Amino acid sequence: MPRPQPRMLEVLRTEMVTPNMRRVVFGGQEITTIPEGYEGGYIKLIFPDAPHSTPDRVVMRTYSIRAFDADKGEMAVDFALHGDAGGLATDWAMTVQPGDRILIGGPGSVKMVDPAADWVMLAGDMTAIPALMCNFERLTADTKGYVVIEITSEADKQDLNLPEGIELHWVINPTPEKLEGKLVEQIKALPWLEGQVSVWTACEFDSMRALRSYYRTDRGVGRDQIYLSSYWRAGRTEDQHKVDKQVDSAKAA
Template identity: 45%
Template sequence: MSRPAPRALEVIQTRFITPNMLRVTLGGEGILGFPADQESAYIKLLFEQGEGQKPLMRTYTIRNQRENEIDVDFVVHDHPGPAGSWALGAQPGDRILVGGPGPRKLINPAGDWFLLVGDMTALPAISVNLALLPNTAQGTVVIEIASEADRQSLSCPPGVDIVWVVSRNPSSPGEALFDAVAEMPWREGAPSVWCACEFSSMRRFRAYFREGRATDPKLLYISSYWKYGLSEDQHKIVKREDESTVAVL
């Protein structure tokens, strides 16, 4: 089945929800016909590069969806890339081409308890996953953030604990996140695990959930959303190579 053509969406508003997270609301006439129930699905933002060149594509998560709008959250860096620079300068009425949505990646509901792990790039998807858990769910969420002020108020069941981990070393993303997970008490029963973070950190977690804390592969979702020092295009190549290597092991 062919993919739907990208649609032009309009910037409705922008606002910082924490010091390092900027929310852009998109809508306008182009949102008509956008599928419902797509919170946590990914979209592709397309940035034109000039005549004869393919547009740059950057992948983001739908954080919230309303009848005629979607919210997309951007992690703000000191040296933003094309998407971050666009978001920082976006004004109401600006337009951008958006591809997708792609499939949602939700935590497997079959576990005895739930463990969600990620950095700020995964925070939108984690937030949606949390809100979809049944009210009786038990578990732990571990989220790495850039500062204490980047904590967010998240909707989650009363039996789910949220652990915020402040990264003190930006050049070692995921290190504090991994240490926090490795040191946490492990609950009884089989966990459903959802983990998304930086590439090198993802590989460390993958080994941990396969060997250190052996987890049923059917109950494990793990992915890298980015790689330190690389663009998204470069990360895709490294990620593809890694996946092909793992597939033959």
């Protein structure tokens, strides 16, 4: 299937969701060409005028669609104000004004937790919260398991509509770029439940690798039961992180 052409979208408004999470709501004429049902999937913000951009290789940053309303012609994207090592996209999100326009690539594939599993493990840091929220909206009332979210401060907690059988753990880490391992520690500390699990976890690269070993080796989670991804790497730009992921995937295979 051919990759969709980038769309020129317009910024409608911005708002601070929490002290370290900023929402940008997009619209414009080409918003109508975005298909429905891709909440939680990724898009590419394209910055042709950024440093190191060339006509053959433009700078892009990857984010998740938090919400899409076709009737209103609006798409919301939440920007964690930590985790983008290059700072390009977060700087843009903090300064952009209604009426500004930007090219958007995608949307890409959507990978969600399986609510039909016996129980679920949903975890991530600030960069994963938009996709986590989309996962929560797909859970059934009888879903059981854990949600573990690393945030920068107490004020970054958001109201979550979770099933009664979900046990929620907030992990406060004011310096996520220093890799203190708090998210990994909290996940490992939780009692492993009986039955088949469905795992969805997205976080920093080195934390992802530690959790991959834990899920697959220590807990025996099968490949078809797990979605595990790194959304960023401390001290690396997105382009560098992409190379790191390719090397790591080759080694893991």
